[in-house]
Amino acid sequence: MHKIQGIYVPLITAVMAIASGCGVLKPPPPTPTPTPTRPVFLMILADVTKSLQKGEVEQVAKLTADVLDKFPDQTDYVIYPIHRETEKPTAIDEGHGSAIKLTPDDKESRRKRIGDKITQQYDEINERQPTDRTCILNTLELADKHFRQVGSSSSEGKDACLELVVISDMIEQCALNAGNVRIDLKEQPTSEAISKLDAIAKFPNLARIHITIIIPTSEKATPYVADRPTLSSLETFWTAVFTRCGFKTEDVENFNWLPSIPSRLSTVCQ
Numbered sequence: 001m002h003k004i005q006g007i008y009v010p011l012i013t014a015v016m017a018i019a020s021g022c023g024v025l026k027p028p029p030p031t032p033t034p035t036p037t038r039p040v041f042l043m044i045l046a047d048v049t050k051s052l053q054k055g056e057v058e059q060v061a062k063l064t065a066d067v068l069d070k071f072p073d074q075t076d077y078v079i080y081p082i083h084r085e086t087e088k089p090t091a092i093d094e095g096h097g098s099a100i101k102l103t104p105d106d107k108e109s110r111r112k113r114i115g116d117k118i119t120q121q122y123d124e125i126n127e128r129q130p131t132d133r134t135c136i137l138n139t140l141e142l143a144d145k146h147f148r149q150v151g152s153s154s155s156e157g158k159d160a161c162l163e164l165v166v167i168s169d170m171i172e173q174c175a176l177n178a179g180n181v182r183i184d185l186k187e188q189p190t191s192e193a194i195s196k197l198d199a200i201a202k203f204p205n206l207a208r209i210h211i212t213i214i215i216p217t218s219e220k221a222t223p224y225v226a227d228r229p230t231l232s233s234l235e236t237f238w239t240a241v242f243t244r245c246g247f248k249t250e251d252v253e254n255f256n257w258l259p260s261i262p263s264r265l266s267t268v269c270q
Helices: 007-021 054-071 103-128 136-153 190-199 231-243 249-253 263-267
Strands: 038-049 076-082 093-096 161-167 210-214 257-258
Touching: 038 103, 054 076, 054 103, 054 263, 076 103, 076 136, 076 161, 093 103, 136 161, 161 249, 190 231, 231 249
Parallel strands: 038 076, 038 161, 161 210, 210 257
Antiparallel strands: 076 093
């Protein structure tokens, strides 16, 4: 580095920039999403049942798009609704990886498309179904089949990054399961609901999958809903489920269980 009359060249450059009207410091450009080093497969399960209030399902739509924005453009993703037909659902949205970087407009269009479809399903499905048709247990078998399929179809399937994100109040109210037993977390004590799991002979092994659970909340709705089980009771029930799926108790505790997106999704699969 050379001096000019005892002044470093970089200092002169900075002074000239200020003098030319460019002295206002601009924020650094956003850090681009890193290119994943291995294939990324994402399934998002979005609750559209009436155990959620209107404001909460709006949060489901927002969180779904927010989660997707955290993932690299190359992500192979599918979004399924949580309702009665979780054994054979129709996808809300899906994408199979983009070699072209998505623009802000692309992501905004995707966000609007997802929001419109979730709102439509919430309105239409709940006109046809009773309120107690939240079948989350079946989605675990769905996730297992999905990730086995995409893993086997990928040349690097064994090294793939597998992410399951569940955006739901996690209140199971359903009799459509492998044991044909009715589990209703609003009506049954937690211990009774857990005992009914014994009627289900087999649970899928999901230990190879990273699971995140996000509980949507709404400032307008949540304070007025009085007939819900506590979050502690929900965690107790689902811990009994997920330990049957190959996880340790401490794994389940780290599934998030918050209304916010965990920070780890910002660097997922890196």
